[in-house]
Amino acid sequence: MKLKTPRWWYRRQGGGALAVLLQPLAALFADQTARRIAGDPGYDPGVPVISIGNLTVGGSGKTPVVREVLHMLARNGVDAHAVSRGHGGRLPGPIQVDPDRHTADEVGDEPLMLAQDHPVWISRDRAAGARAAVEAGAQVVVLDDGHQNPSVRKTRSVIVVDGETRNGDWPFGDGRVVPAGPMREPLEAGLARADSVIVMLPTDLATPDPELLAVFGDYPVRVARLEPLRSPSAGPKVGFAGIAKPWRVEQSLRAAGVDLKAFHGFADHGTYTDRELSALARGAEALGAGLITTEKDWVRLPPEWRRRVESWPVRVRFEDEDVILNLLPQDPRDRD
Structure with missing residues (x-):
């Protein structure tokens, strides 16, 4: 059974x-993470490796950043493949995700979403996944959620941080490690292995909180925003999401002008049962509304429910379009 993210973690x-x-x-968890990272020099796949990760348990916008990195590299003629653990999926890999054949139960929701546009490999053994990607022709490997995984040697490590600090929220809460807070490891330890930071802002916030920027000191900080790929269809809606911070989806839908009659949060990566979906549908019908959810949630729905629920995809917009390309060597074959 998956549990919803405690709201107080981010207070x-x-x-x-x-x-x-x-x-x-929390102290035991942090110690185990530190030992694991210190004890593995990492497999060198022979091509540049960009790790896109975060310091907290989800909710930062990491996977949309991975997708945009893949887009940017492809536009510049670089054959980049993503490698993911496949969280939430049952297949151990390494296996290339086929969106026409695989389900979220098999490969995880995030890899299935990314594979709509780019080559994606899932593997519980990240080194084996990187090896398979390179053997298939990858010139660059993009590690999805690789910051705390030392099994692959990284060329660049990028941390994605939720930049929303209003209404009492703080991306790192009180700085406590799970289960006492949202951190995967202490802030200082995670930053020490990073090359740069991407701060994700809501579309209605012009600049990051100066107090948040001060946390990163001299680290290069880039600003990005999650923007809808398209406007939701007209009419009232009942929204739902099973992500680390479902309240962010509710805020974004309202900011986009959606007539949101109700919103329901579920556990991150959780499997929707027919009973839950039927209850959502009955509630929406009683309110004269349609159902809407995130693209990540939509790929987890059974096919018969996808026809009844609207998907609301988003993409990342960087203030500096060269933000990722500048992190790479001029020639992907030449590495630091």
């Missing part, structure tokens, strides 16, 4: 006594 001084009680487990 300063959130969790209170519960966060304090969970701190010993």
Whole structure:
């Protein structure tokens, strides 16, 4: 059973006594992560490797950044393949994702979404996945969610951070590691392995919070935004999402002018049961509304439900279009 992300994780001084009680487990988790990272020099696949990761448990916009990186590299004539663990899928890999054949239960929702446009490999053994991608012709490997995985040697490591700091939110909460907070590892440890930071802003926020920028010191910081690929269809809607921060989807739908009658949050990567979907459909019908969800959620729906639910895809827009290309050597065959 998957649990929804605790809202208090992303509040300063959130969790209170519960966060304090969970701190010993958090310290153990952080120690295990540090030992794993320190003990593996990483497999060198022979081509540049860009790692797109984050410091928190989801909700930063990492996978849309991976997709845009693949788009940008393809536009510049670079054959780039993504490699993912395939979180939420049951196949161990390495296997190239085929969106016409595979399901989210097999390969995970994020790889299935990315594979609509680009070559994507899933592998619980990231090194084996990178090897398979290179053997298939990849000139660049883009690691989806690779920052805490040391098994592949990285040319560049990029961290994606949710830049929304309004209404009491803070991307790192109180800086506590899971399960006492949202951090996968202490902030300083994660930043020490990063080459640059991408701050994801909502479309209605002009500039990042200066206090947030100060956290990154001299690290290169780039700004990006999630923007809808198209406007939702007309009429009232009931929204739902099973991502790390479902409340962000609700905010974005309202900001896009959707007449949102209700919104329901579910656990990240969770499987929707027919009972849950039927309840959503009955609730929407009672309100005279249609159902709408994220593209990541939509690919997890059974085929018969995809016809009844509207997908709301988004893409990343960088303020600096050369943000990723500047991270690579001039020739992908030449590496640092």
